[in-house]
Amino acid sequence: MSTLRIATFNVNGIRRRLPHLLQWLARERPDIVCLQELKATDDAFPADEIAAAGYGARWHGQRSWNGVAILARDAEPLETRRGLPGDPDDSHSRYLEAVAHGVIVGCLYLPNGNPQPGPKFDYKLRWFERLIDYAATLLATGHPVVLAGDYNVVPTDELDIYDPRSWKRDALLQPESRECWRRLLAQGWTDALRAQYPTQRIYTFWDYFRQHWERDAGLRIDHLLLSPSLAPRLKAAGVDRWVRGLEGASDHAPTWVELAEGAAAAADKPAGTSKPRARRATKRTAEADAPRRARKLEA
Numbered sequence: 088m089s090t091l092r093i094a095t096f097n098v099n100g101i102r103r104r105l106p107h108l109l110q111w112l113a114r115e116r117p118d119i120v121c122l123q124e125l126k127a128t129d130d131a132f133p134a135d136e137i138a139a140a141g142y143g144a145r146w147h148g149q150r151s152w153n154g155v156a157i158l159a160r161d162a163e164p165l166e167t168r169r170g171l172p173g174d175p176d177d178s179h180s181r182y183l184e185a186v187a188h189g190v191i192v193g194c195l196y197l198p199n200g201n202p203q204p205g206p207k208f209d210y211k212l213r214w215f216e217r218l219i220d221y222a223a224t225l226l227a228t229g230h231p232v233v234l235a236g237d238y239n240v241v242p243t244d245e246l247d248i249y250d251p252r253s254w255k256r257d258a259l260l261q262p263e264s265r266e267c268w269r270r271l272l273a274q275g276w277t278d279a280l281r282a283q284y285p286t287q288r289i290y291t292f293w294d295y296f297r298q299h300w301e302r303d304a305g306l307r308i309d310h311l312l313l314s315p316s317l318a319p320r321l322k323a324a325g326v327d328r329w330v331r332g333l334e335g336a337s338d339h340a341p342t343w344v345e346l347a348e349g350a351a352a353a354a355d356k357p358a359g360t361s362k363p364r365a366r367r368a369t370k371r372t373a374e375a376d377a378p379r380r381a382r383k384l385e386a
Contacts, residue, residue: 089348090322091188092116095235095309096330097123097196097292097339101154104337105133111330111341112140118160119187120341121194121235122146125154125180132156149180155194155236159187167191173217181214189349190317191225195236200258208258211239215267223274225314231349232314234276237339239308240268242278246288247307249299259308276312279344283324291326291342300331300338309342320346 094117098104101122112120120142125132129148137144143163146156147170157164164185171182181196195218200211225232241259244251254260272278280289290305299305313321323345331340 091118091190091346091348092343093119093121093190093192093233093235093311093346094327094341094343095121095123095194095237095311096341097237097309097337099124099126099337099339101125101127101133101156102131103335105136107330107333107336109136109140110333111327112142112158115327115341115343116160117341117343119164119190119192119233120156120158121192122156122158123154123194123196123237124152125149125156126152127154145183145185147180147183153180153196155180155183155196157183157185157187157192157194159185162187164192168193171214171217171221173220174213177214182218189231191228191230191232193225193232193234193236195234195238197237197239199239200261200264203256203258203261208261208263211258212263212267215264215271219267219271219274222271222276226274226276229316230314231317233317233344234312235310237308238268238310240264240310241306241308242268242281246281246286247290249290249302249304249306254306259306271312275315277315277318277321279311279313279318279321280307280324280326280342282318282321283344289326292339293331294338309339311342311344313344313346316349317346320349322347 125148127148128150132146132148134144142158142160144156144158145164145166148154164187166185168184184193198211198214200208239259241247289307291307291309293300293305327341
């Protein structure tokens with residue numbers, strides 16, 4: 088059966104991580120990719136190198152920080168929105184939306200919010216409120232939608248962080264951040280990775296301090312949310328941990344979902360997009376790149 092693989096990857100600097108990105112694209116061949124933290128202006132985006140790898144791209148850059156992009160294999164994404172509505176004075180490059188392979192894809196980089204309390208945390212919550220409002224309008228269209236990116240929210244203490252005690256004052260774990268996350272899911276979105284692995288401890292981010300990668304002391308903050316029409320098509324999900332193990336890697340690992348191609352999506356595919364290729368009949372799971380046993384690690 089043909090499938091559609093959609094991934095999100097916070098590259099933490101597109102120019103510095105470009106060799107890693109190209110290596111991952113060649114090995115895993117995702118159909119759609121959402122990138123965050125480009126940390127590059129629009130002019131500095133490596134469009135030629137990405138095109139040579141077989142991907143069309145749309146990007147929304149910003150000097151030194153932020154920046155998001157959407158890539159599509161063997162297709163050109165059709166941009167539908169740049170920036171969230173609700174604040175005309177917000178100049179941060181944090182949201183980009185496009186249609187690719189019959190799916191509306193929203194790529195987002197939610198504000199970190201640290202230190203909290205303070206203006207950065209207030210901005211995080213305001214941005215989250217705008218996302219919640221706009222996500223409701225996307226659901227109302229009835230179209231297949233994926234909201235993918237770095238949400239900078241750890242959903243639970245039990246399964247999404249190695250040890251919450253070291254992070255109890257961090258903006259990623261605050262009750263206000265988690266309440267916004269719950270309200271977003273309550274609209275009808277499916278947290279794809281957690282739906283696939285409801286009881287497994289899974290991480291997508293390991294910071295550079297105190298050997299957190301070597302100790303598997305991670306957090307799950309990169310998420311892919313599926314609209315109701317896409318949730319039944321979920322076949323697999325996982326984290327490509329091998330990318331985090333590369334020398335000079337981003338502190339995030341690519342996170343992905345695999346969807347069965349729907350008949351409606353194939354019939355309604357907009358011009359300029361192409362049908363994903365059939366994949367080999369191999370099963371990928373979150374455990375494929377994870378330790379065989381989940382470990383509770385001290386900070």
